[in-house]
Amino acid sequence: MGIAAERAAAAGRGASARRRKAAGDANLAGYLFISPWLIGFLLLTLWPIAQSFYLSFTEYSLLSDPAWTGTDNYAKIFAEDATFAKSLSVTFLFVLFSVPLKLFFSLLVAMALNRNMRGMNLYRTAVYFPSLIGGSIAVAALWRNMFGLDGYVNQVLAWFGIQGVGWISNPDTSLGTLILLNTWQFGSTMVIFLAGLKQIPQELYESAAVDGAGSVRKFVRITLPMLSPVMFFNLVLGVIGSFQTFTSAFIITKGGPVNSTYMYAMFLYEKAFKHYQMGYASALAWVLLVIVALLTVVNFAASRYWVFYESDGGKTR
Amino acid sequence: MGKRKSQGAVLTLLASVLLLAACGGNSESGGDGQSGTDTGKGTDSxxxxxxxxxxxxxxARHEATKKALEIYTQQHSNVKFKPEFMAWDAYWQKLPTLAASKSIPDVLQMDAAYIQEYVTRGQLEDLSDIDLNGIVDPNVVENSKIGGKLYGIPLSQNAQGIAFNKEELAQYGIPLPKQNWTYDEFFQWARDARAKLPxxxxxxxxxxxxxxxxxxxxxMGKSPVMADGGKTFNLDKDLFMKFYNTYEDFRKAKIVPPAEKAAAFLENDPKADPMASGVVMTRGATTGSVSALEQLMPGKVGVVNMPIGPSGGGWAQSTIFLSVSANSKNKDEAKKFVRWFVSDKDAGEALGLTRGIPINPDIYKALEPSMQPQDKLGKEIYDLSVEKALPFYSAAAGYSEWVDTYKKEMDAVTFGQxxxxxxxxKIDKMGKELAAKAGGK
Amino acid sequence: MTTAAGAKWSRHLFLTLFSLLMLYPVIWWVGASLKKTEELSLPTLWPSKPMWENYSNGWRFSGEYTFTHFFANTLLMELGNVVGGVLTAAIVAYGFGRLNFKLRGFWFSILLLTMMLPGQVTVVPQYILFNKLSLVDSYVPLVLPHFFGGGAFFIFLLVQFIRGIPRDLDEAAKIDGASVYGIFLRIVFPLIKPALITVAIFTFIWSWDDFFAQVLYLSSVDKFTVGLALRMFIDQFDIQWGQLLAMSLLSVMPSVVLFFLAQKHFVEGIATTGLKG
Incomplete structure (x- = not known):
């Protein structure tokens, strides 16, 4: 073996030792940074999740101890339970319409409000207000007044000679009305878009302007790619959150009329706390987890084609 | 800033955050040195x-009850209370979780709609040995028993009746409903009234x-839909068809509101209540609930008992109870307290009518002069109902899902689905399965 | 010149109309909160005679405690939530968004999975856990989770923002001798300020609204939050509408004020806070 080769090998050993040390440091730093979450997960979250998984194989009324029933709950969900199929399809419809609607609408408004103009503070607050009242009990009363049989919407329609329906109390329109309510409360999504827009360096727009780019081109070439991580976030979380939509159905329609707004989360809640079938509810929850997880995986897989991360040096993923 | 220094800074930040969390914990839970689980233990010294x-x-009930608890502590200096109160919805949301963690408070209020679920699952203590002689009518006690044992001390008289809009009925020249009307008379009354209403x-x-x-x-003299704690299920098909075909005809004849309108009703909501909104002339009401309606339409509410059949109709008995948790560590003291709650004069005075018409006749007599118009309506329902009343049939344990299914299936009928x-x-099949399951245990 | 001014005014007109459309139900709410119960069934927007008593009586509540007490309780709890959430979410997000360590992908997937399991089925085991630790009827079960990263939503949100920051900035700082910790404190933390404000606002609003957790974990009245006190106006048959509508309108005000004040920090954005390091 030549001296050069030996030297190279030694250097290699040194380098790999350095790399190992660097990797060790990086691991330490990484775990140190995520430790608040990790500790919380291990202390507070892991056990309840494991419990719910165990309970999904039991019959558990909450009022007495759980009894092991194997996979009975899952078998019943897929083989017999018509309500499962119904509430899942209601929820899918809800997600399918409300997620894109909310994304589109909130981006549009965020763009309109992303200016330095006198009074903009007030406009932003006004637009955000509906989202603040969230699940307040007043929302239910308010919504009934808007969309009731003799509510304001029908009064306006009457001016045009249109005979309105009971938007919330008609099984054909109730789900659509809840989707509308959900879209009306687009504030949180909009705020995230606003924060994202603010993070785009102005220089990019300035230099594009120097190159003579118009506003459409600026939007397509700069805003969209720079905003894509935030849009991706809103999409993923919109899907996860919409599948668990609960409050509006719970306080406004109680899932009715005739199950037309019987969202999955409401079905699950009633099973657990109203029908005293926590075991069955847990199984329902795990079925939902699998569905949502699969969709999220699809989302992440698709993201490499359209989400652009500045930190990855301009490459997508 | 060097690497070591910033690492130190981040570490300090983390440590202080955790410390803050821990401190927060101490100072906040430290409050009164008593937290939920301890309530039952007390201190033996x-x-x-x-x-x-x-x-x-x-x-009003909260304030009155707190006052009553103070009186008890004055009379029994060794007993203190940790009261916990909330609205109806929150109560039934929270109670199952407390049951699951075996931390239901020593004494708790119970409702007839739920008591079977809790008794069947062994959450409530048998109170049969509490001497209620001279406090509660022995018949009422007997009626309140589940499986031969008493799990809740009845607190107040309640009854199911029908409220009607006496002002508008008079305005349109429709005769007011009369006590002990039969189902046939009730249906005929509705048909006749339709002709006179706009x-x-x-x-x-x-x-x-x-x-x-x-x-x-x-x-009609048949057995209730559920009997034997849910082991027997009997949904009489002939009666079922007859009853709902009548309503089907009523929907066509606009004697009852269309489904779309009915689905928007929300009782006791000022705008959506079927009666308070002026849309429907009658609706079901109980002694306990009629005062809320009276407040929405003061002076306009009249009451009558439920329509009857050959066997009678409606019910008149207590639906609100005071129970003792089976997991209580202070059962004897708790039992002593619940007996006191329905028998003590001072307590009765403090509590007033906040839980309805007191079950104890002596206490009721003392309160009678102070009754408000809305309380009198409740009493009227009770007095009208008691003669022909049947027992109160609550849903059996395990049937809460069936109860919801029943309504959903019938709603689907009203929408023509x-x-x-x-x-x-569908309803019969599900009920029979539940009965078989209850019987199998 | 005139066309520019015209464009400005038409923009103002459009925004004002749009705001009114969004706010219309809220205007209804204000009117309804001043009505007598009997008047609520009328289609009018405004009462014949405003019942300011709905506000004063509602605020006074039941004597022993007033809404001053409940607002103080809630704001105190919120302080803990916001501080805990903002600090720890940023720290954890930096770990996930910028650092390479073993099993990073695995832990990040777990983080996301925790969001997908509906809370309804974990709430009971969690309650049993806190009950065993004798921490129920205190704010600990409500505040503590915020100190553990503030929840998956916020961590993921900040990760997305951190990934939007060019790595050139890190490299430049590294050349200056900064470590990962230094980069976090001096570069990333200041740069994600708009997102951190978002986290603060959302934490505030969502924990204000989180009725289910509050009803479960707080049982003595002296610890009640505004949300719990509001529910006391609603009973099985009997709802005190005027006071309920009045107080719930007041209860959203802190969030409105917070949002109004905090938004100037979105406006600043990266252009003024960033890049200088």
Whole structure:
């Protein structure tokens, strides 16, 4: 073996030792940074999740101890339970319409409000207000007044000679009305878009302007790619959150009329706390987890084609 | 800033965050040195005890109950209370979780609609050995028993009746309903009233809940839909078809409001209540609930008992109880307290009518002069109902899902989505399965 | 010149109309909160005679405690939530968004999975856990989770923002001798300020609204939050509408004020806070 080769090998050993040390440091730093979450997960979250998984194989009324029933709950969900199929399809419809609607609408408004103009503070607050009242009990009363049989919407329609329906109390329109309510409360999504827009360096727009780019081109070439991580976030979380939509159905329609707004989360809640079938509810929850997880995986897989991360040096993923 | 220094900074940040969390924990939980789980334990030294007590209700009930608890502590200096109270919805949301963690307070308010679930699962203590002689009518005690044992001390008289809009009925020249009307008279009254009412107003509401039909079935001399703690299930098909076909005809004849309108009703909501909104002339009301309606339409509410059949109709008995948790560590003290709660004069005075018409006749007599118009309406329902009343049939344990299914299937009928026959088949099948399951245990 | 001014005014007109459309139900709410119960069934927007008593009586509540007490309780709890959430979410997000360590992908997937399991089925085991630790009827079960990263939503949100920051900035700082910790404190933390404000606002609003957790974990009245006190106006048959509508309108005000004040920090954005390091 030549001296050069030996030297190279030694250097290699040194380098790999350095790399190992660097990797060790990086691991330490990484775990140190995520430790608040990790500790919380291990202390507070892991056990309840494991419990719910165990309970999904039991019959558990909450009022007495759980009894092991194997996979009975899952078998019943897929083989017999018509309500499962119904509430899942209601929820899918809800997600399918409300997620894109909310994304589109909130981006549009965020763009309109992303200016330095006198009074903009007030406009932003006004637009955000509906989202603040969230699940307040007043929302239910308010919504009934808007969309009731003799509510304001029908009064306006009457001016045009249109005979309105009971938007919330008609099984054909109730789900659509809840989707509308959900879209009306687009504030949180909009705020995230606003924060994202603010993070785009102005220089990019300035230099594009120097190159003579118009506003459409600026939007397509700069805003969209720079905003894509935030849009991706809103999409993923919109899907996860919409599948668990609960409050509006719970306080406004109680899932009715005739199950037309019987969202999955409401079905699950009633099973657990109203029908005293926590075991069955847990199984329902795990079925939902699998569905949502699969969709999220699809989302992440698709993201490499359209989400652009500045930190990855301009490459997508 | 060097690497070491910033690492130190981040570490300090982390440590201080955790410390803050821990401090927060101490100072906040430290409050009164007593947290939920401890309530039952009390401290044995000197016989001092802390009883947890939980109830639902409106604000007036909370204030009155707290006052009563103070009186008890004055009379029994070794007993203190940890009261916990909330609104109805929150109460039934929270109670199952407390049951699951075996931390239901020593004394708790119970409702007839739920008590079977809790008794069947062994959450409530047998109170049969409490001496209620001279405090509660022995018949009432007997009626309140489940499986031969008493699990809740009845607190107040309650009854099911029908409220009607006496002002508008008079205005349109419709005779007011009379005590002990039969189902046939009730249906005929509705048909006659339809002819006199303007469009957009309806004499009676639709019927889609199980208890509505159960009233009918039992008044016709049949056994209740559920009996034997849910082991027997009997949904009489002939009566079912007859009852709901009548309502089907009523929907066509606009004697009951269309489904779309009915689905928007929300009782006791100022704008959406079927009666307070002026849309329907009658609706079901109980002694406990009628005062809320009276407040929405003061002076306009009249009451009558449920329609009857050959066997009678409606019910008149207590539906609100005071129970003791089976997991309580202070059962004897708790039992002593619940007996005191329905028998002590001072307590009765402090509590007033906040839980309805007191079950104890002596205490009721003392309060009678102070009754308000809305309280009198409640009493009137009770007095009208008591003669022909049947027992109160609550849903058996394990049937809460069936109760919801019943309403949903019947709602689907009102929206024209399925036939009465189909609804019957589904409801009957599910009920029979539940009965078989209850019997198998 | 005139066209520019015209464009400005038409923009103002459009925004004002749009705001009114969004706010219309809220205007209804204000009117309804001043009505007598009997008047609520009328289609009018405004009462014949405003019942300011709905506000004063509602605020006074039931004597022993007033809404001053409940607002103080809630704001105190919120302080803990916001501080805990903002600090720890940023720290954890930096770990996930910028650092390479073993099993990073695995832990990040777990983080996301925790969001997908509906809370309804974990709430009971969690309650049993806190009950065993004798921490129920205190704010600990409500505040503590915020100190553990503030929840998956916020961590993921900040990760997305951190990934939007060019790595050139890190490299430049590294050349200056900064470590990962230094980069976090001096570069990333200041740069994600708009997102951190978002986290603060959302934490505030969502924990204000989180009725289910509050009803479960707080049982003595002296610890009640505004949300719990509001529910006391609603009973099985009897709802005190005027006071309920009045107080719930007041209860959203802190969030409105917070949002109004905090938004100037979105406006600043990267252009003024960033890049200088």
């Amino acid at each position: 000197g016989g001092a005890k802390t009883l947890g007590m939980m109830w639902w209700g409106p604000d 469009e957009g107003k309806y004499p009676i509401g639709d019927s889609t809940t199980w208890d509505g039909f159960n009233f009918y079935q039992t008044s 399925q036939s009465i026959e189909d609804a019957y088949a």
